[in-house]
Structure formats: structure tokens, C-alpha cells
């Protein structure tokens with residue numbers, strides 16, 4: 001039976017309505033903040049933004065250096081992947097932001113816009129050139145308030161997101177660029193321009209830090225509008241179910257401080273709950289793979305086999321080098337990056353390295369001994385071939401989701417991991433670091449089998465979970481090029497889950513583009 005009584009145009013009489021809005025945006029992460037902020041520009045639109053977490057006004061969020069303290073805190077969903085035989089049975093932690101700003105409030109603040117061909121691929125999947133690179137460059141120009149060297153074709157200076165180059169990079173960051181040069185890899189002024197149109201290169205990072213404080217996407221788009229009468233932001237409010245009239249979404253059910261509430265949306269509901277919770281909510285509401293829903297006796301509203309499939313993430317392996325003496329940590333400690341196509345014929349960079357100015361072993365590699373003072377070169381894969389899947393453990397909002405991340409399950413990923421680790425070792429052991437580094441602590445020179453073992457034990461995520469409700473036109477796609485859920489009315493998805501494949505770098509900036517695109521499409525669809 002529908003939740004809606006069409007004759008009275010109300011929910012059934014025993015169901016209380018707690019509020020009516022034009023647009024309900026679920027999740028105040030990067031994409032959700034953009035959608036809510038942009039739509040609230042129109043004072044005639046009543047916008048509700050619902051967030052499960054709480055405030056971002058704490059030192060661990062606002063002080064860039066404190067970001068690691070958010071891991072495992074109340075601002076982290078604290079997801080854990082299922083035990084994985086490709087990782088020696090390890091369950092790797094998959095943190096995700098849970099507060100105003102979502103990931104952009106707990107992440108490393110790196111601004112990385114994706115490779116030109118990521119966007120061309122999105123356009124091809126969507127069948128819509130508006131997702132292509134030229135169009136996305138326009139969007140980035142209006143998003144950014146870029147503080148670095150001018151690049152008028154690619155960078156904007158009047159947008160809401162303050163992006164600045166790494167400040168005061170210490171010698172270890174500069175040395176990494178010199179080391180890259182030594183390997184024949186070009187060095188660029190910024191990783192967000194020409195570098196991401198070709199084979200790649202190395203650069204100091206761009207960061208969302210302003211006057212020494214994190215400038216999250218919530219702070220950029222929503223915080224300035226908090227006094228507006230047409231924008232309501234709920235915190236500590238868990239969206240638990242979509243409400244339907246047939247296959248039309250009419251509102252959401254929310255658990256707020258133990259109470260069940262219902263909010264109705266006149267125009268649309270937008271899901272921006274991130275790549276784990278968006279598919280979870282879809283499935284628990286009856287939209288997803290038929291078999292999975294039947295197993296849990298969930299009434300099927302729409303059979304969409306792709307919901308929760310195609311889980312992608314960037315895997316990386318921490319190579320650690322010991323400093324000759326303690327070195328400063330600047331900004332969030334990640335100020336140098338490298339993207340590279342190991343073969344020039346590749347369409348996209350396959351290697352994605354991030355330097356961190358302190359030692360970061362995995363739980364398992366820590367036992368090999370970690371230097372008191374050192375730095376990490378994360379040897380990452382920009383486009384791993386392993387694919388994961390999400391499974392329900394129950395029908396209630398508090399039932400945990402099972403994440404089969406399947407990291408390193410594709411044999412090519414282990415092969416490429418070794419290639420990436422060897423490149424990090426070449427960089428870290430190069431002359432560029434002489435005087436700074438006394439030795440390579442991890443992994444050291446190993447035989448091929450030992451190195452595979454190291455990779456399985458060292459594998460961690462860059463926290464770029466994505467692609468679990470992908471955009472496209474094939475049977476496994478979940479949304480179309482306008483981000484509308486196939487077969488359902490008045491429901492869009494705007495977050496990392498819609499990516500057809502993970503972008504070549506960190507995923508926050510692409511989520512801002514996704515939010516901008518969603519807001520534009522909603523404005524056009526409803527002429528508002």
C-alpha cells in the first residue's frame with residue numbers, strides 16, 4: 001500500500017507529517033551541501049537538509065593538523081570491510097565523515113579535480129556531453145576561489161570554495177618533487193590544470209584551507225545561508241526510509257533523537273548520503289537487486305540490480321622512510337602528490353602517490369618497527385580493477401551494512417601494486433632526499449613473494465569509496481545522466497555513488513561538481 005492517500009493528498013491519517021518542503025536533501029557532505037546551498041539561493045524554495053551527524057565546530061575539524069583525530073570518533077561512520085582473503089583475511093577500516101560537511105570535515109583537505117578523461121568517460125556513460133571535460137571546466141571555474149598562480153582557462157577566482165596551494169612546504173615535500181624530476185616525471189605548479197590533461201606529473205597539493213582553518217564544503221555553501229528562512233538544517237537526524245506514492249518519492253522518514261518523523265517533499269528528494277549509505281537507504285526502501293531485497297522480505301518498489309554493486313576505492317601501500325632528525329608537519333601533512341601513467345598509452349593515470357609527512361603504517365606492517373621520525377609515501381593505484389559489493393544485514397536503519405570491498409581481489413591489482421611500491425622506493429631512496437632521510441624503513445628490498453605479502457598486509461584505503469549507484473544507460477546503472485533514479489519519480493542521487501568509475505585522484509572536488517550539476521538540473525526541471 002502507498003504511504004500516500006491521493007484523495008486527501010496527505011499521508012494516511014495515522015501518519016503524522018512533521019514538515020513540508022519543496023526539496024529535501026539527505027546528507028550534508030560535499031555534494032549535499034552544494035545542492036542545498038545552491039537551491040537555497042532561491043528564497044522562494046523551501047529546502048530541508050538532513051544530517052545524521054552533528055556539529056563541525058570542533059578543533060579536530062577546524063584545525064587542519066588535527067584531522068587524524070576524527071578517525072574512529074563520533075564524526076566517523078567507522079565502517080569496516082568484510083574480512084578479505086586477498087588481504088590475508090584482514091578487515092580494513094573504511095572511514096567516512098559523519099557531521100556537517102561529511103567527508104570534507106574530516107578528510108585531508110586535498111583538492112583534486114580528476115583527469116580530463118575521467119570526465120570524458122562520465123559523459124560517454126551518461127550520453128550527455130554536459131558531463132565532459134570542457135563543461136566541467138566551466139563548473140570548476142565557478143566553484144573555485146583559486147589563490148595560486150593564474151590559469152584563466154582552467155581556474156576560477158570568484159567561487160565559493162577557497163582553494164590554495166600548500167603553504168610553507170617543508171624540505172620533504174620539495175624533495176619529493178626533485179625526486180620525481182630525477183625519474184623523468186614532470187613537475188607542475190598545481191596538480192589541477194595541465195597536469196591532469198596528459199600523462200600526469202608531480203606537484204605540491206592544492207588544499208581547502210583558509211587562514212589556517214579547514215574550509216569544508218558545508219562551510220563554503222551552507223554556513224553562509226544558515227540564517228535564511230527558506231533553509232532548514234537538521235542534525236542528529238538519521239534518514240531511515242523513503243516514502244512513496246507508487247513509484248514516486250514523496251518524502252522521507254527520519255529518526256531524530258529516538259523519535260520517528262516524516263518530512264514531505266513537494267518537488268524532489270535528493271540522496272547525498274555517500275557511497276555506502278545511499279545504496280543502503282535505497283535497498284532498505286525497496287530499490288535495489290531483487291534477490292537481495294527478497295532475502296530480507298523488503299517490498300520491491302524497483303528492481304535495480306546495480307544498487308550497491310561496482311564498489312570502487314583507491315588502494316594504497318605505505319612505504320616509510322626514516323628522517324635523520326624530526327621535521328615539521330605543515331597544513332594537514334599531505335602537501336605533495338604524484339599521478340603517472342606507467343605506460344603513455346594508458347587512457348588514465350594508473351599510479352596515484354600521496355606523500356604524508358609522518359609515518360603511517362597499517363596495523364599489520366607496524367609490527368615491522370616504525371621510526372619515531374619519518375614520512376610515508378603512499379603507493380596508490382588510481383584505477384584498481386577489483387570491484388566490491390554492499391549487502392544488507394537487516395531491514396532496520398541501525399543494522400550495519402556489509403561491505404565486501406574485495407580489495408586486491410583482481411590479480412592485476414597485486415601486479416600493479418608491486419609496480420607502484422617499487423616506484424615509491426625509487427623516489428624515497430633517491431638522491432633528492434640525501435641529508436633528510438637515513439633509511440627506508442618499509443618495505444625495504446624484498447623478493448617478489450615477500451613483496452606480495454607486504455602489499456597484502458600494507459593495503460589501506462585512501463577513503464575514496466564510490467560508484468555504488470552508478471550513472472549510465474546499461475542494466476547495472478542506477479541513475480541517468482540527470483542523476484534521476486531509473487524507474488522512480490522525484491528522486492535524484494548526488495554523491496560519490498553516482499561515479500561510473502572512481503576519478504583519478506581524491507574524490508571530494510568531483511563530488512562538488514556532482515552537487516553543482518544536480519542543483520542546475522533541479523532548477524531547470526522545476527523552473528526555479
Ligand SMILES: Cc1cc2nc3c(=O)[nH]c(=O)nc-3n(C[C@H](O)[C@H](O)[C@H](O)COP(=O)(O)OP(=O)(O)OC[C@H]3O[C@@H](n4cnc5c(N)ncnc54)[C@H](O)[C@@H]3O)c2cc1C
Nearest residue numbers: 027029031052102103107108109110239274496506507508
Ligand atoms: C579520512 C578521509 C580522508 C579523505 N581525504 C580526502 C582528501 O584529502 N581529498 C579528497 O578529495 N577526498 C578525501 N576523502 C574522500 C572525500 O572526503 C569523499 O569522497 C567525499 O566526502 C564524498 O562526498 P559525498 O558527497 O559522496 O558524501 P560524504 O562525504 O560521504 O557525506 C555524506 C553525508 O551524509 C550523512 N549521512 C549518511 N547517512 C545518513 C543518513 N542515513 N541520514 C542522514 N545523514 C546521513 C553523513 O553523515 C555525511 O555527512 C577522504 C575521506 C576520508 C574519510
